[in-house]
Amino acid sequence: MKGLHVVGVSHAYGDKQVLDNASLLIPAGEVVCLLGPSGSGKTTLLRLAGGLERLQKGRIAIDDEIVADKDTHVAPEHRGIGLMFQDYALFPHLYIIDNVTFGLFGQPKDQARRRAMDMLDQVGMTRHATSYPHRLSGGQQQRVALARALAPEPKVLLLDEPFSGLDTNMRGQIREQTLSVLKASGVATVMVTHDPEEAMFMADRIKILGANGRILQAGRPHEIYYHPRHEFVAKLFGLMNRFEGVVKGGCVEIPIGKIRAKGMGEGRKVEVLVRPEGVTLESDSDNGTPVEVISTHLLGHDNIVRVRLTEKAGDENGKELYVRIHHAFEPELSKRITAGVDPEYAFIFPLDKEGGMSGNGNISVSQPEAAE
Ligand SMILES: Nc1ncnc2c1ncn2[C@@H]1O[C@H](COP(=O)(O)OP(=O)(O)OP(=O)(O)O)[C@@H](O)[C@H]1O
Ligand SMILES: [Mg+2]
Incomplete structure (x- = not known):
C-alpha cells in the first residue's frame, strides 16, 4: 500500500512508557489527525515515523518498504518524508525561494527553482519569493514552511501542530488552504493537533490518544463525534x-x-x-x-x-x-x-467500568481499539 504504515509501536524514555502498541495506517492522499492530551506521545509518534527517534518496538513502513523495525533504521533523509513543526524553522538568512529550494539538493538548479516557484504559487506566496522570513506574518511563514516540506514530493508529510502559532481568524483560512494543497499533492499526511474542531475539519480519519499513550479510538470524524466509544472521547468536543x-x-x-x-x-x-x-x-x-x-x-x-x-x-x-x-x-x-x-x-x-455499550448501540466501551 502506498502511504505510511505504523504497526504495534511502543516507546519508553527511560522507564517512562509513552506509547503503548500504537498503530496507524495512512494511505496516500489521506490526512490522519492525532488528537490527544499533552504528553500522550503524539510528537514521539511523529519523530519515530520520521526517523528522528530510534524505534524500540514495532514496525514502520513507507510505501511498503520497511524503514524501521528491530533490524532496520533508514535515516530521515532517505525516508521520503516532509516534516513541519510548530515553529516552521525557516532559515532566517535565506530568501523565501532559497528556503523552499533547500530540500531539493541534488536537482539541477533551474529545475529546483522552477519546482520551488511552483510550490510557492500553490500556497499563494510567489510575490514574497525574494523576501526574508522575518518580513512575513505567521500565516505567510506557515505557507512557506508547507511549500518547503512538499517541494521534494515526499510520500509522507508529518505536521506537528502546524497552526498553533496562528490567531483564530487566520487559522480557519490557512487550514482550508493547507488542506487543498495536501489533497492536490496526494501525500499521506499525519497531523498532530490539540484542537478537536481542527481535527474534524482536516481529517479523513482521527486517532485519539489517551494519556497512557494508547489509541483510544480511531475513525472518521462523524464516527468520533456521534459514536464516541470512550467517555474521554465524548468529552473532547467541549x-x-x-x-x-x-x-x-x-x-x-x-x-x-x-x-x-x-x-x-x-x-x-x-x-x-x-x-x-x-x-x-x-x-x-x-x-x-x-x-x-x-x-x-x-x-x-x-x-x-x-x-x-x-x-x-x-x-x-x-x-x-x-x-x-x-x-x-x-x-x-x-x-x-x-x-x-x-x-x-x-x-x-x-459507571462500574466492567465494559458495556454506548447509547447509540453497537459500540463497546472499555476495550481500546486493536492494532490495525
Ligand atoms: N527526549 C525525551 N526524553 C525524555 N522524555 C521525553 C523526551 N521526549 C518526550 N518525552 C516525554 O514523553 C512524553 C510524551 O512526549 P511527547 O512530546 O511525545 O508528547 P505530546 O503528545 O507531543 O505532547 P504535547 O501535546 O505537549 O506536545 C512526555 O511526558 C515527555 O515529557
Ligand atoms: Mg507534541
Whole structure:
C-alpha cells in the first residue's frame, strides 16, 4: 500500500512508557489527525515515523518498504518524508525561494527553482519569493514552511501542530488552504493537533490518544463525534451535560427523557452524557420537562442557552443544563419552556467500568481499539 504504515509501536524514555502498541495506517492522499492530551506521545509518534527517534518496538513502513523495525533504521533523509513543526524553522538568512529550494539538493538548479516557484504559487506566496522570513506574518511563514516540506514530493508529510502559532481568524483560512494543497499533492499526511474542531475539519480519519499513550479510538470524524466509544472521547468536543441513571427495561431515564441503552445489562449503573446540541427546547408545548431559562447568548449561528431543571425533575431539581440551539429560537426568560433530549447526541457509559455499550448501540466501551 502506498502511504505510511505504523504497526504495534511502543516507546519508553527511560522507564517512562509513552506509547503503548500504537498503530496507524495512512494511505496516500489521506490526512490522519492525532488528537490527544499533552504528553500522550503524539510528537514521539511523529519523530519515530520520521526517523528522528530510534524505534524500540514495532514496525514502520513507507510505501511498503520497511524503514524501521528491530533490524532496520533508514535515516530521515532517505525516508521520503516532509516534516513541519510548530515553529516552521525557516532559515532566517535565506530568501523565501532559497528556503523552499533547500530540500531539493541534488536537482539541477533551474529545475529546483522552477519546482520551488511552483510550490510557492500553490500556497499563494510567489510575490514574497525574494523576501526574508522575518518580513512575513505567521500565516505567510506557515505557507512557506508547507511549500518547503512538499517541494521534494515526499510520500509522507508529518505536521506537528502546524497552526498553533496562528490567531483564530487566520487559522480557519490557512487550514482550508493547507488542506487543498495536501489533497492536490496526494501525500499521506499525519497531523498532530490539540484542537478537536481542527481535527474534524482536516481529517479523513482521527486517532485519539489517551494519556497512557494508547489509541483510544480511531475513525472518521462523524464516527468520533456521534459514536464516541470512550467517555474521554465524548468529552473532547467541549462541555457535556451529565446525568446518572440505572438501566431499566432496556432504557435509562434522565430528567429530560428516556434513552435506549442497547446492549447494557438490566440494573446497570450508568452515566449519560448529552451534548449541548442534544438538549431540545420548545416554548408553550405540552412535551418535555419544564425548565427555567437562566441566560441566552447569541453566538452567531447558534444560541447558547443555560436552563435550570425545576421541581418536576425530582432529585435533579435545580440542575443546570447547557443547550445549543439554532439562533432562530430565542427563548424568552418569561415564557414556559420545556426541554427534551435528542438521543443522537446522548452517550451512555457504564459507571462500574466492567465494559458495556454506548447509547447509540453497537459500540463497546472499555476495550481500546486493536492494532490495525
Ligand atoms: N527526549 C525525551 N526524553 C525524555 N522524555 C521525553 C523526551 N521526549 C518526550 N518525552 C516525554 O514523553 C512524553 C510524551 O512526549 P511527547 O512530546 O511525545 O508528547 P505530546 O503528545 O507531543 O505532547 P504535547 O501535546 O505537549 O506536545 C512526555 O511526558 C515527555 O515529557
Ligand atoms: Mg507534541
